[in-house]
Amino acid sequence: MLQDNAGNEAGTNMNQTNQQPAGDGSSSLMRLQASTPELEDGHEEQVREPAPMSLADLSRKYPSTFVLSGSKGQREVAMTFDDAPDAVFTPLVLDALKKAGVKATFFCVGNRIEAHPDVMRRIVAEGHVVGNHSYSHPNLPKLSDARFREEIQKTDKLIKAYTGYAPSFIRPPYGNITEEQIKWLASQHRRVVNWNVDSLDWKNLNREQVAVNVLAHIGPGAIILQHSGGGVGQDLTGTVQAVPEIVAKLRQDGVRFVTIPGMLGIPQ
Numbered sequence: 001m002l003q004d005n006a007g008n009e010a011g012t013n014m015n016q017t018n019q020q021p022a023g024d025g026s027s028s029l030m031r032l033q034a035s036t037p038e039l040e041d042g043h044e045e046q047v048r049e050p051a052p053m054s055l056a057d058l059s060r061k062y063p064s065t066f067v068l069s070g071s072k073g074q075r076e077v078a079m080t081f082d083d084a085p086d087a088v089f090t091p092l093v094l095d096a097l098k099k100a101g102v103k104a105t106f107f108c109v110g111n112r113i114e115a116h117p118d119v120m121r122r123i124v125a126e127g128h129v130v131g132n133h134s135y136s137h138p139n140l141p142k143l144s145d146a147r148f149r150e151e152i153q154k155t156d157k158l159i160k161a162y163t164g165y166a167p168s169f170i171r172p173p174y175g176n177i178t179e180e181q182i183k184w185l186a187s188q189h190r191r192v193v194n195w196n197v198d199s200l201d202w203k204n205l206n207r208e209q210v211a212v213n214v215l216a217h218i219g220p221g222a223i224i225l226q227h228s229g230g231g232v233g234q235d236l237t238g239t240v241q242a243v244p245e246i247v248a249k250l251r252q253d254g255v256r257f258v259t260i261p262g263m264l265g266i267p268q
């Protein structure tokens, strides 16, 4: 079962019919976005491709290290936001989560932590959990061993300065990682945490499209992928606006919202 496939088809259709213009086009928004370092290997849509070994294969081969979801026996889900912090969308996501009373997990990029220390402080102060999403957001399979480890360790240090701990879990940019890299992380007692429900919000989808992508594929133990940091020209307004609807609908069904460590029973 690869949620990615279903999600991708749905997202492509919706993207064709309903794509919204990016941002409000104001120069102040563009300036704010320009203050956030670009993702080294580009936006999701420029890099995402079927991995040589599928996520489901890796999860079967390394069940304790490579995680796509939590226990199917628990009525709980985890909202996760990648590519934080930025100056535009991360604060809006934080506002929406605060209003909804949900603690989420933010996968932070090292050079963006350096660029937006105040937003990083806010993520931590508001009780959210932080995971490592590399330093410059490269496509990890392309890196040498030394460069791969540097990407992880440099970001560990940056996160620790805010949280007091280096996160026990990592999400590779684009979800891409090699078996060798997984083995090294396992030797460091780290986990790789991807997702099994993809909002496809990086396609500049609107509120309704993001909510449908999440709610149509949700199940117990789901790890939901959203983004709270965009590149220049990327509009994540839809994902921000979808938060209240996703939370309300799932709560009606008796679903609890948990962080990744809470879901997996692992340290922060």
Ligand SMILES: [Zn+2]
Residues within 6 Å of the ligand: 082, 083, 133, 137, 172, 173, 174
């Ligand atoms: Zn990312």
